[in-house]
Amino acid sequence: MLRRTVPFAFAAFKCPPVLNEPMDNFEPGSASAQGTLAACQAVRGEVRECPIIIGGKPYTSSNVIKAIMPSDHQVQIAKSYNATPELAKKAVEAAVEASKEWSQVPFRDRAAIFYKTAHLLSTKYRHEMRAVTMLGQSKNPWQAEIDCVAEACDFIRWNIHFAEELYAQQPRSVSNSGVWNTTDYRPLEGFVSAITPFNFTAIAANLAGTPALMGNTVVWKPSPTAVLSNYLMYKIMEEAGLPAGVINFVPCEPTVMDSAVNADPRLAAVVFTGSTRVFTEINKNVFSRLEAYNNFPRISGETGGKDFHLVHPSADIKHVAACTLRGAFEFQGQKCSACSRLYVPKSCWKELKALLIKGQKQIKMGQPDDFKSFMCAVIDETSFNKNKKYIDIAKADASNYEIVVGGKCDKTRGYFVEPTIIESKDPRAQLMREEIFGPVLTVFVYDDSKPAYWKEVCELVDSTTKYGLTGAVFSSERAPIREADKYLRYAAGNYYVNDKCTGAVVGQQPFGGSRLSGSNDKPGAGQFVTRFVSARSIKEGFDVTPTISYPHQLPDVYTL
Structure with missing residues (x-):
């Protein structure tokens, strides 16, 4: 876990200005077109292993997920595994344990990890991420580019910006009043359950990554039809320096996620994108167990539309x-x-x-x-x-x-x-x-x-x-x-x-x-990051209280 000792860890700093990620156009013969085609050939040519990751360690099970190409369903491009209830519970324990240190890591260090994630995604892994999203989720190159590269990087960088703005929102204090008021935007107490969809790699990165950026630890259930791109996203975060256990990559059946993860008393929040039917079930199940939780879990979700x-x-x-x-x-x-x-x-x-x-x-x-x-x-x-x-x-x-x-x-x-x-x-x-x-x-x-x-x-x-x-x-x-x-x-x-x-x-x-399209927490705006913090108001007084008397009782009726 991170322990920064250099002095600037405790000094004020300002995040870089944020801009939306530029997109490649894939002109014939361009580096973006050639690099993406080469990456697609590589993805088609092998079956990649995507294990369960708990506390930074890989696990498998007998319940195998075969990731095939939707546009060519005879071609398997990845192999993953559905976690057993025991493994899912192990992931919860790993998240809770990692929270002890991760929740204390300064924002600058958390931001640096995710800045590096976006940098790696937009440079070293750009072609590969496009390829696994294209072939695994059946997207043409433009649809992959605007999703798994541009939007994913935008979510990361903008959320750092929104977090910086949130932390700067402090209550009014007057310097000569003898009182200093501050707000501590604490991570949630417990862990976050992230359940992500197949249709946007960027949404998966956002739902798993944003709670972690805000100091929380996460049990992440990816969609089985997006497991390859989601696993690569996890590995990029890991390469960027994300400590073991902060995000646990746990493909599993929905019933396992509900009974082994969302039913745990330490559940702090559920963040979801998917169908209205599933989100309704998540809400029903969580609400039916309210007395068993340590907190009232926050539930954030984006669902269907017509x-x-x-x-x-x-x-x-x-x-x-x-x-x-x-x-x-x-x-x-x-x-x-x-x-x-x-x-x-x-x-x-x-x-x-x-x-x-x-x-x-x-x-x-x-x-x-x-x-x-x-x-x-x-x-x-x-x-x-x-x-x-x-x-x-x-x-x-x-x-x-x-x-x-x-x-x-x-x-x-x-x-x-x-x-x-x-x-x-x-x-x-x-x-x-x-x-x-x-x-x-x-x-x-x-x-x-x-x-x-x-x-x-x-x-x-x-x-x-x-x-x-x-x-x-x-x-x-x-x-x-x-x-x-x-x-x-x-x-x-x-x-x-x-x-x-x-x-x-x-x-x-x-x-x-x-309506039935979700909780409207607006990913892509500042209000989304607030779903993953719990504010603590702090008042520090500098004066000495000389008496227990009220003003209208002076001179002192009560003395100490």
């Missing part, structure tokens, strides 16, 4: 088409923010429909390391079957749904679902309400000849689903934008005007929604 594009008749229709195709189909619609419902005025539908069909037919589906691929496969067979189920619902109900374009599904080599656009006559039909989490966009064409059509469609958008994650409004006129903002204030935690509903940038558009 995200919308709402088009006004004045909108630039070509712009709407481009934004919608990107928002609905990039990364196969597997972003929590992906556009999955589109509201179009009847007067514009013919033009927009033609543009969407034209654009859909230009989208190339293929392998992640084919740089011509815009889309790749969905993450696994479960996802493939779910997407196919919803498409089949539309095909079977011709009275309500029309397949505008797409609808083909093929899992012969990989789990490929064609980008699909479906028109629904019922604005509250199943495909307009339920999250599909794939490349399926459902359209409702509203009648814009009615006198109060805009108010009516805004209220429809707001009330159709239980989610409140992202949404976008397109209009060239200001009055409809202002009116939509009023009616849709709670419909989206990330709300866009004349832009697609995906692509939030750390430090610029902090991400998260409410």
